[in-house]
Amino acid sequence: MATMDPGSVVWFEIDTADPQAAKDFYGSLLGWTFQTVPVADGRTYTLITAKGAPLPMGGLWEPAAVSEEAMSLSVRSADVDTDVARLKDLGATVVAPTGPAADGGRYARLRDPRGTLFSVWQQPAGNAADQQPGPGVPLPGSMAWFEIGTADIEASKTFYADAFGWNYIHDTGVTSRPYFAAVTPGAERGSGGLGDNSTAKGTRDYAAPQFLTPDVPTAVEKAKSLGATAEAGPETTAYGLTFARLKDPRGIRFLLFSLPPMD
Incomplete structure (x- = not known):
């Protein structure tokens, strides 16, 4: 990001x-x-x-x-x-x-x-916030994606497109629900996603950061041992990316993902 x-x-x-x-x-x-x-x-x-x-x-x-x-x-x-x-x-x-x-x-x-x-x-005047690291493989533990879950996917897509100029690509690799990669201004590819939660039970609407980890199932088990609960996943896309959605011990929602295996 x-x-x-x-x-x-x-x-x-x-x-x-x-x-x-x-x-x-x-x-x-x-x-x-x-x-x-x-x-x-x-x-x-x-x-x-x-x-x-x-x-x-x-x-x-x-x-x-x-x-x-x-x-x-x-x-x-x-x-x-x-x-x-x-x-x-x-x-x-x-x-x-x-x-x-x-x-x-x-x-x-x-x-x-x-x-x-x-x-x-x-940003404050004179701040050097534009001097961010260039694209590359993100570090473990870093925010490298975000996710917005919504029970009205078209309304949410329209709002964020009108609000911030986001464009969308349907990610057919996610098979559990319709999912759209959000391409934010200045990005060459998606930096987040909108998930259609209209048929989900329980939580439907949220926005949360997604953090990189080398092994999602292992991280989920560690999170659970520390008092977290798993809401969804681990799930693996058709192209090999694995992700899960959790709540920490205070009930705060976050997501984890790991990159597809290198060939």
Whole structure:
């Protein structure tokens, strides 16, 4: 997920009432490291970095920015105020109005028309956020995909296309449900996906980051030993990619995947 064009998913955030539990769980499962920094409003913000990665990929507010315990995706914006007004016209609702981000930029939190939480973020002036690592094989533990599950796939596809310029490719390799790879601005191929959950039992609508692991079944068993529950999978696509959807011990949803075997 190296692209940083407006409309790209560039970050994730964790909201939890027990930050230390989240650090313990993901640190053990995925090897994440954490760096806590003060922010202007008196709270703290913990940067999340995959093991060996040069830059962080997500963050954790202390205390939580919203009352629910969840991970949410953050989309880059060229102008947050303009985007918030436009997104409201498209049916989104504002959860947290535009304000300062932890890095000195600006961000706002919203829900899409299906009620799924997301953020828009504008980098601070003079920030070198465009200097991201180039494309290549992502590191284990890193966010290398995202997934939006929706019980109304056409409505969700339309919203994110209108909101952020996403295009879609039907991924026929996923056989358990209709699945569409989302090609975000600046990307040559999909960097996330939308899954049709209209026939699913239980949870239907969510958005969550997907983290790379060398072996999904092994990681799922380790996650379960640490108190997580498996919601779906492990499942392997027709082209050999394996993935699973889980909830951590706090009930926070995330996904794991491993790449197809090399020939």
